[in-house]
Amino acid sequence: MVEVFVDGRPVQVPEGSAAIQACELAGVEIPRFCYHERLAVAGNCRMCLVEVERAPKPVASCAMPVMPGMKIKTNTPLVHKAREGVMEFLLANHPLDCPVCDWGGECDLQDQSMRFGSDRSRQHEPTGRRAVENKNLGPLVKTSMNRCIQCTRCVRFANEVAGAEELGTTGRGNDMQIGTYIEKTLATEMSGNVIDLCPVGALTAKPYAFSYRAWELKRTESVDVMDAVGSAIRVDTRGTEVMRISPRENDDVNEEWISDKTRFAFDGLKRQRLTHPLMREGDRFVPCTWEAALGRVADAARAAQPEERIAVAGPFADAESLVALKDLFNRWDSEHLFLETNAPELVGQPAGFADLRANYLFNATIVGAEQADAVLFVGTNPRHEAAIINTRFRKAFLHNRCDFAAISPEMTLNYDCVNLGDSLAALTDAKHPFFERLRAAKHPMIVLGSGLLERPDAAQHALHAAHALAKTCTNAAPGWTAVNFLQRQASAAAAFDLGFAATTAAAAAKRPAAKFVYLLGADEVAPAALPADAFVVYQGSHGDAGAALADVVLPGAAYTEKSATYVNTEGRVQRVRAALTPPLAARDDWAILRALSEFAGTPLPYASVQGVRARLAEVAPSFAAPNVQAAQPTALAVAAAVAAKAKPSKAKAKALPAVTLPVTDFYLTDAISRNSRTMAQCSRAFTHQIAESAHEAHIAV
Amino acid sequence: MSWKGAVSQTLRELRLHMCQTGPGSAGLRAFVQTEYPALKAQYPDLPVLVREAAGVEARAYGRFAHGREQRLTLEGLSQQDVAAKLKQLVASSA
Numbered sequence: 053m054v055e056v057f058v059d060g061r062p063v064q065v066p067e068g069s070a071a072i073q074a075c076e077l078a079g080v081e082i083p084r085f086c087y088h089e090r091l092a093v094a095g096n097c098r099m100c101l102v103e104v105e106r107a108p109k110p111v112a113s114c115a116m117p118v119m120p121g122m123k124i125k126t127n128t129p130l131v132h133k134a135r136e137g138v139m140e141f142l143l144a145n146h147p148l149d150c151p152v153c154d155w156g157g158e159c160d161l162q163d164q165s166m167r168f169g170s171d172r173s174r175q176h177e178p179t180g181r182r183a184v185e186n187k188n189l190g191p192l193v194k195t196s197m198n199r200c201i202q203c204t205r206c207v208r209f210a211n212e213v214a215g216a217e218e219l220g221t222t223g224r225g226n227d228m229q230i231g232t233y234i235e236k237t238l239a240t241e242m243s244g245n246v247i248d249l250c251p252v253g254a255l256t257a258k259p260y261a262f263s264y265r266a267w268e269l270k271r272t273e274s275v276d277v278m279d280a281v282g283s284a285i286r287v288d289t290r291g292t293e294v295m296r297i298s299p300r301e302n303d304d305v306n307e308e309w310i311s312d313k314t315r316f317a318f319d320g321l322k323r324q325r326l327t328h329p330l331m332r333e334g335d336r337f338v339p340c341t342w343e344a345a346l347g348r349v350a351d352a353a354r355a356a357q358p359e360e361r362i363a364v365a366g367p368f369a370d371a372e373s374l375v376a377l378k379d380l381f382n383r384w385d386s387e388h389l390f391l392e393t394n395a396p397e398l399v400g401q402p403a404g405f406a407d408l409r410a411n412y413l414f415n416a417t418i419v420g421a422e423q424a425d426a427v428l429f430v431g432t433n434p435r436h437e438a439a440i441i442n443t444r445f446r447k448a449f450l451h452n453r454c455d456f457a458a459i460s461p462e463m464t465l466n467y468d469c470v471n472l473g474d475s476l477a478a479l480t481d482a483k484h485p486f487f488e489r490l491r492a493a494k495h496p497m498i499v500l501g502s503g504l505l506e507r508p509d510a511a512q513h514a515l516h517a518a519h520a521l522a523k524t525c526t527n528a529a530p531g532w533t534a535v536n537f538l539q540r541q542a543s544a545a546a547a548f549d550l551g552f553a554a555t556t557a558a559a560a561a562k563r564p565a566a567k568f569v570y571l572l573g574a575d576e577v578a579p580a581a582l583p584a585d586a587f588v589v590y591q592g593s594h595g596d597a598g599a600a601l602a603d604v605v606l607p608g609a610a611y612t613e614k615s616a617t618y619v620n621t622e623g624r625v626q627r628v629r630a631a632l633t634p635p636l637a638a639r640d641d642w643a644i645l646r647a648l649s650e651f652a653g654t655p656l657p658y659a660s661v662q663g664v665r666a667r668l669a670e671v672a673p674s675f676a677a678p679n680v681q682a683a684q685p686t687a688l689a690v691a692a693a694v695a696a697k698a699k700p701s702k703a704k705a706k707a708l709p710a711v712t713l714p715v716t717d718f719y720l721t722d723a724i725s726r727n728s729r730t731m732a733q734c735s736r737a738f739t740h741q742i743a744e745s746a747h748e749a750h751i752a753v
Numbered sequence: 754m755s756w757k758g759a760v761s762q763t764l765r766e767l768r769l770h771m772c773q774t775g776p777g778s779a780g781l782r783a784f785v786q787t788e789y790p791a792l793k794a795q796y797p798d799l800p801v802l803v804r805e806a807a808g809v810e811a812r813a814y815g816r817f818a819h820g821r822e823q824r825l826t827l828e829g830l831s832q833q834d835v836a837a838k839l840k841q842l843v844a845s846s847a
Contacts, residue, residue, distance in 0.1 A: 383820040385818050385820075387766075403798060404800075404801070407793070407802055407803055409805065549804070551802045654820075671768065672806075673804055674805075684805045686771065686782045686786060686803065687803055694789075
């Protein structure tokens with residue numbers, strides 16, 4: 053620690069920190085544009101000038117390391133004058149289009165010019181401002197480069213965090229420009245974050261440009277469900293519409309980034325919504341009352357034998373509705389509870405998979421992933437399945453020289469990764485030189501993907517082989533868990549926690565053909581897996597693939613419309629908050645199941661949301677303790693013991709099919725993103741690399 | 754311990770709640786470490802949900818046919834006592 057004085061007040065700061073950090077610790081706010089605590093220091097905006105005793109000139113506090121006994125002055129005439137000067141230079145070339153700028157009201161330049169700028173202008177000439185051509189960065193980021201103040205935050209973000217190294221600067225001084233030099237879209241799944249980083253309105257959101265003003269929005273703090281990371285988000289609404297989704301800070305999960313799907317898929321919430329209960333009559337759906345719909349569902353459920361009733365939960369199912377669904381089916385003496393990841397064949401999972409939390413959670417935790425120094429991916433593309441966790445892996449790559457290898461089909465990651473082929477035999481015999489590196493690593497990680505669950509025998513084999521491999525990692529730090537399972541659906545960890553999908557493959561083979569199928573937001577079920585005469589109920593928010601199979605459709609709430617609990621891939625229990633009310637006759641999902649239990653004559657013992665949550669804690673105690681509890685020593689020990697007994701063999705691995713990746717198109721993975729126009733454009737531009745026509749580009753710019 | 758024939762026909766699920774470190778859960782933790790593989794070998798299709806969370810009381814829930822549940826408090830018991838009580842629970846029929 054070093055002692056420095058800020059405006060005469062002593063503060064203790066860690067050695068090597070910048071003067072701006074010392075000022076922040078002392079509670080003095082320093083204006084800045086280019087400095088950002090999660091990015092490298094650039095020192096080019098000069099807004100953070102402070103006076104340092106015995107320094108001849110004002111110094112940029114973001115680039116000035118603290119020295120013992122340093123005396124920083126932030127409130128002197130010299131500093132005021134310097135700030136005014138910098139502001140004047142920045143504004144000399146900044147267009148006066150605040151009234152039509154999307155960033156107006158949230159703009160750092162606006163705020164700081166009011167607070168630190170001069171109160172009058174010396175500029176009288178009507179022309180002479182710098183003009184820069186706008187760049188086409190693809191369907192998400194809109195550019196208005198006249199407004200750019202060259203802070204280079206976007207360039208640093210793209211290069212460091214997102215790994216999209218094509219964004220950079222060209223030219224010097226007044227001719228400096230941000231861009232890709234050769235016109236190119238910003239092809240990264242994290243591109244939306246440059247919009248938040250931009251301190252002026254040079255980079256704004258293209259999909260919802262000009263649709264709101266910042267001060268009209270109602271803000272609701274919530275959690276994302278587009279993947280299993282559980283990023284902290286803020287849902288901004290106006291009236292009955294979501295206008296924008298932006299990240300909140302949560303250092304344990306998403307720092308302050310979110311993926312483009314999280315940010316932009318919300319327009320899917322406005323299309324193809326289910327608003328009324330529907331009943332199939334012939335080949336069309338007819339709206340009906342809740343009484344009629346629930347009565348018909350209850351009759352159909354009663355008509356089936358216990359073994360003939362099955363339920364499938366989709367990617368957005370919250371813990372409350374999962375536990376209500378499970379209790380309801382258990383009351384009907386059915387154990388056939390599936391998770392969509394087991395679809396399309398509805399085969400269940402390896403015996404005992406849901407028994408131990410260590411089997412299905414990301415045990416090293418998201419923060420821990422940053423420390424990794426050797427990582428093996430098995431059947432997963434973290435960039436597509438958990439883009440936020442992938443940024444942590446990129447950090448490990450940059451800062452710990454982490455080595456990566458993958459047993460998967462070829463994939464493009466934003467760090468170096470050796471491909472070991474797509475056969476699980478590579479994991480079992482572990483001969484490749486990479487495995488030597490893994491065994492020698494202090495923080496080795498073996499990341500199993502949720503796509504493996506499509507084949508229960510493959511999942512079991514991979515799990516056992518991973519534990520066998522982890523046992524040989526003798527150099528690992530004490531308390532470090534090498535075996536990790538990466539979920540890709542927000543509902544998965546909660547469903548496993550609650551003992552969902554407890555049907556094993558062996559039991560599934562003996563199961564009679566289903567007569568009553570309950571799809572809780574499940575859209576990936578192959579129609580062929582459902583017998584033609586089965587009565588299918590779909591409960592969910594969107595009229596997508598699942599609803600098309602249904603005999604009765606029950607409209608549920610989307611994640612912005614309910615207060616519900618989700619568990620992320622590391623086992624963190626988090627709550628989403630309702631920003632809106634469900635549309636028309638749609639209802640909270642757990643309440644629909646509660647009502648159905650009444651109609652079926654097997655009422656559930658809870659009738660309030662508090663009651664459901666108490667029940668959640670009774671089924672899995674982690675729901676009562678909202679902090680992540682990654683260490684599960686007993687479960688880990690038991691999982692290792694079970695794996696040691698199983699002795700995964702190479703011959704067995706050879707008989708298994710090649711590993712595949714479950715997500716082929718990052719932008720179109722579920723009912724919400726499939727109904728989003730923005731995501732469709734992204735899929736075209738980024739996944740399929742179809743360039744916009746000149747006409748479209750003209751409209752968009 | 755042999756688990757052959759120890760589990761009743763109507764038992765659908767066994768849930769074990771414990772603290773990762775608490776002394777009250779020590780017996781249940783030891784039980785899970787030694788007995789879980791044997792129990793699972795005998796009844797591979799019976800879900801035995803081992804759930805660890807900081808500070809919870811050691812407990813077991815047996816879920817039987819038609820969603821009937823029985824709860825057992827195992828806080829502070831030794832591994833032998835846990836085994837004996839759990840045997841009783843899994844053998845009962847709700």
